[in-house]
Amino acid sequence: MPEPILQMRSITKRFPGVLALSDVDLVVARGAIHAICGENGAGKSTLMKVLSGVYPHGSYEGEIVFDGRTVEFSNIRHSEAAGIVIIHQELALIPELSIAENIFLGNENTRRGVIDWDATNHRAIELMARVGLSENPLTPVKHLGIGKQQLVEIAKALSKDVKLLILDEPTAALNDDDSAHLLDLLKGLQGKGITSIMISHKLNEIERVSDAITIIRDGRTIETLDVRAGDVDEDRIIRGMVGRDLDHRFPDHEPEIGDVLFELEDWRVSHPDDHSRVVIKDANLTVRSGEIVGIAGLMGAGRTELARSVFGRSYGSRHAGRLRLEGRELVLRSVHDAIRAGIAYVSEDRKGLGLNLLDDIKTSVTAAGLDRLRRGVAVDEREEVVVAESYRRSFNIKAPSVTVGVGKLSGGNQQKVVLSKWLYTEPRLLILDEPTRGIDVGAKFEIYGIIQALAKQGKGVLVISSELPELLGLCDRIYTLAEGVITHEFTREDASQEGLMRHMTADAR
The missing domain is CATH 3.40.50.300 (P-loop containing nucleotide triphosphate hydrolases)
Structure with missing residues (x-):
């Protein structure tokens, strides 16, 4: 059996008052598409941030072996130099810059200390062709749809001689056609020897493209499933994710x-x-x-x-x-x-339009109904806490208190906060x-x-x-x-x- 490209051994990561990862193990075969599944807050993104140096060596326990050697990344530039590139769910593109500028941002083509724009644009065209993007490289990224912006991110990764590509919820905001194109692209990159790790909640997509699936629950490795061996379907994945069968995907309702x-x-x-x-x-x-x-x-x-x-x-x-x-x-x-x-409206863009990620839970829950808390010209802060706490408990928002920032919550818990905000308006x-x-x-x-x-x-x-x-x-x-x-x-x-x-x-x- 060939040596795996990645082994993460006994990874443990703590935050104040929270054990985010506990003795997590992950083995990824060279040239594979390896999926990581788990509920929101299970630790998937945290594990990938450990791998990519977002959480540097010394801030976690355990060992990472990549491409045959033990690695200790101190930041994301070190992991990229080794060939590991992560594409986060929130894309790291600058809207006002062109496609070519975004692809080589921080990795510029220079000659005698000056950016070589001819080389930059020609190289960008080559990389764009590899991901199926036919736009003019001078087009500002803000004029592209989210699906094409994802392709720019992948082209950016390919410009760095990527060996291991990590994608966090790559199709969450894409329509069916863009999702299918992205998944076909991953298979194409696999044919050229690039290994991929994909975090996704879309189990049908995972089942379609992945060779293996590692399931994480409550910060622990539950199991790794070999998709190629068969007997892996959505129900099997769900059972590992939630620890129980979901015979009914919807609660009984009359x-x-x-x-x-x-x-x-x-x-x-x-x-x-x-x-x-x-x-x-x-x-x-x-x-x-x-x-x-x-x-x-x-x-x-x-x-x-x-x-x-x-x-x-x-x-x-x-x-x-x-x-x-x-x-x-x-x-x-x-x-x-x-x-x-x-009338209340819960936007599809909970991070951009539904929440201010700098606010805490109590501020977010009461934001649309502040008139109900007004006492003269001031807000009754004690009542604000009482209201937010009642929603935290009744909606099972997983946070130790209502003073926790909503930006630190998982997607599911953020959505519960948004629902709470609008329900408070009755x-x-x-x-x-x-x-x-x-x-x-x-x-x-x-x-x-x-x-x-x-x-x-x-x-x-x-x-x-x-x-x-x-x-x-x-x-x-x-x-x-x-x-x-x-x-x-x-x-x-x-x-x-x-x-x-x-x-x-x-x-x-």
């Missing part, structure tokens, strides 16, 4: 659906910059009290644009049509108007945009339970999701959206993945 709560009638929205371009075209939908309603559509169909336009016109221009809540027509000119009317209609994106199966189960409990309270819930099984398992009714047009309405009994996809791809003209 809906108690009442009268129409929310109505959208002939809703029409133009693009915020190009007023002649209609983004949402005469949409009609309803949500009843106690009902969970889904919106299914491909990327670019207008799902988020629809949700944000309803939420106080926070997207678009030239809004036309009617909104009604509990039979009363609403005129919403701002987000503040929407909150006061009883909405009648809750709009959830990709509520479980980037969240492990255990945390998903908890969030599904929270959503169902809200419906049980008589609230209306509108869910946007790219995962069709999620909509089918969670929703009482589902609307399909294509090119800004609602193309069909499904009941729970009539809905299927094939039927949804047929109407999601329908010609909406």
